[in-house]
Amino acid sequence: MTKGITLSLSDPAGQTMLPLFIEKGFKEITPNIYRKDDKLLITAEPLIVPEERFKVPETPRPYPLDYTALAKQYELEYIAVASRHWAESGKPSLTAHPTGNFGKAMYGGKHRELQYTAPNPMRNIYLHLRDNPPEGFQVSLEATHHSPTEFEVPMFFVEVGSREEKWRDVDVCDYLVDCILTGMDEKEEKPAAIGFGGGHYCPMFSEKIKEYAMGHMAAKYAVDLLSDDLIQQMIQKSSNPEYALIDGLKGQQRKKIEALVAKTDLTLL
Known part of the structure; x- marks a missing residue:
């Protein structure tokens, strides 16, 4: 194409x-x-x-x-x-x-x-x-x-x-x-992933790019806005990734992401 x-x-x-x-x-x-x-x-x-x-x-x-x-x-x-x-x-x-x-x-x-x-x-x-x-x-x-x-x-x-x-x-x-x-022109493909947490410039996801192809990424400031619908959009509109990565989230924010991801087929890393 x-x-x-x-x-x-x-x-x-x-x-x-x-x-x-x-x-x-x-x-x-x-x-x-x-x-x-x-x-x-x-x-x-x-x-x-x-x-x-x-x-x-x-x-x-x-x-x-x-x-x-x-x-x-x-x-x-x-x-x-x-x-x-x-x-x-x-x-x-x-x-x-x-x-x-x-x-x-x-x-x-x-x-x-x-x-x-x-x-x-x-x-x-x-x-x-x-x-x-x-x-x-x-x-x-x-x-x-x-x-x-x-x-x-x-x-x-x-x-x-x-x-x-x-x-x-x-x-x-x-x-x-x-x-x-x-x-x-490159043909290499890596497993797709979505990301949660970290700053706007995604320091962890920027480094993980060697191992994963990052789709949608919700920085820490956006985590409280997330819902089941938005998680599904992140998945469906990121070429149906296999993995979800978390950067530094703690407490209620981490529990929220773990609960939302548990409803999907994603592997949480």
């Missing part, structure tokens, strides 16, 4: 990366859609993740594109979103993460809904991010957060951060583009 990539032309990082994809051989086959071999690049005019909290632009619908329809039309296995990353710290970073809302939808998507993700493709790209990052860059997974949530095609974000200087840095964005393209 074809592997999908998407970026926003309203995102400074997307603006930097589009010419790099073209330089690497992507040809426009129809307005805003480019192809190279088994990879399809889709460009969107709006930001893929809305910028304002609790407010999604009225148009287009679905926002920002109908990725479900595009995936069916072009037979896409999954879509990697090449994007900027913002962090209050401003530290240079390269990240990867699934998307979804464990609680209220602050930045797009629907309340308490998770997006389908692709654990092994995200793992393979992430491992390349770790290979030889630009000097001074932190590389990590992130816990599941923000939109999109409603599309039927698996999606995940691959990001460069955390300020406009880095979003417009051609060398850094070129490294990210190369990691996406090279990672997409």
Whole structure:
């Protein structure tokens, strides 16, 4: 099947990366859609993740594109979103993460809904991010957060951060583009897992990535929001993982996860 990539032309990082994809051989086959071999690049005019909290632009619908329809039309296995990353710290970073809302939808998507993700493709790209990052860059997974949530095609974000200087840095964005393209060519697969606990930047899960392909991850701050429905979404939308990993949870939070996982077929590690 074809592997999908998407970026926003309203995102400074997307603006930097589009010419790099073209330089690497992507040809426009129809307005805003480019192809190279088994990879399809889709460009969107709006930001893929809305910028304002609790407010999604009225148009287009679905926002920002109908990725479900595009995936069916072009037979896409999954879509990697090449994007900027913002962090209050401003530290240079390269990240990867699934998307979804464990609680209220602050930045797009629907309340308490998770997006389908692709654990092994995200793992393979992430491992390349770790290979030889630009000097001074932190590389990590992130816990599941923000939109999109409603599309039927698996999606995940691959990001460069955390300020406009880095979003417009051609060398850094070129490294990210190369990691996406090279990672997409990898065939290695590891058992899929979902994760609970730890901080937003998932220190334990970022290390366990050598052994497991991480699907949805609920950081410690999201554990109290979890329900049977959300656990089922984490499973069903993470390629039906075999394992659940816990990072540092104690007391009532750990008991809650153990009880929720006990109702599933997951092996708790």
